[in-house]
Amino acid sequence: MQDDRQQVNAGEESPPPEEQESAQAEERRELADKQAIEELLSSKMASRRSSTFPFGVLLVDIDGFDEINRKYGSKVGDEVLKRVGDVLQDTCRIEDTIARYVDDSFLIILPDTNAAGSIIVGEKLIENVRSIEWRGTPVGGAITVSIGATCMTQGTSLALPELMAIVEEQLQQAKEGGRDRMVMNTKQIARLIEIIGEGWG
Numbered sequence: 001m002q003d004d005r006q007q008v009n010a011g012e013e014s015p016p017p018e019e020q021e022s023a024q025a026e027e028r029r030e031l032a033d034k035q036a037i038e039e040l041l042s043s044k045m046a047s048r049r050s051s052t053f054p055f056g057v058l059l060v061d062i063d064g065f066d067e068i069n070r071k072y073g074s075k076v077g078d079e080v081l082k083r084v085g086d087v088l089q090d091t092c093r094i095e096d097t098i099a100r101y102v103d104d105s106f107l108i109i110l111p112d113t114n115a116a117g118s119i120i121v122g123e124k125l126i127e128n129v130r131s132i133e134w135r136g137t138p139v140g141g142a143i144t145v146s147i148g149a150t151c152m153t154q155g156t157s158l159a160l161p162e163l164m165a166i167v168e169e170q171l172q173q174a175k176e177g178g179r180d181r182m183v184m185n186t187k188q189i190a191r192l193i194e195i196i197g198e199g200w201g
Helices: 017-027 034-046 064-072 074-091 115-130 160-176 186-200
Strands: 056-062 097-100 105-111 143-154 183-186
Touching: 034 097, 034 160, 056 064, 056 074, 056 115, 056 160, 064 074, 064 186, 074 097, 074 105, 074 115, 105 115, 115 143, 115 183, 143 160, 160 183
Parallel strands: 143 183
Antiparallel strands: 056 105, 056 143, 097 105
16 A cells, blocks of 8 residues: 555656556455454453554445435345455555445554554545445446544554444444544544644644
């Protein structure tokens, strides 16, 4: 993924789109399941090693998915889930963990990623899902996602249910705010703005 979390050689020539798509398909792996990602999250939060932190947690939910299922049927709904899942994998790094979580939602763990990096990734995910072309399907217009997010730093003491309550609350705010957007834990946003302000001072 070409974002601020990794260096990209701007001088390199990009391969043709068809070659990029083929390479991405080969790199895709099975999505983790709910139990596996919850166990990974619990292990990371219990870790006392500084190298474990920070890491971002994103809860991604497909907007209006129930309506898609009702209007077009479960076969189209399954195709939407697959295509969105593929885009999440293509956008994230190989070391990120992505899981089908509950119904039409996905849970993503971003290791070595602070709040600013998590925002960059979340906005890129939203943009890339919105850009999916649905030719050959009855889906009209763009499919969008909403994201609730937080970032775990060393010394944060949270149990898994508390962590999930945070990202679920942020996701609900994103839905209520109009969908097709990301909401990060407000305290972290405030601190991020404060840090940026200190850098300008």
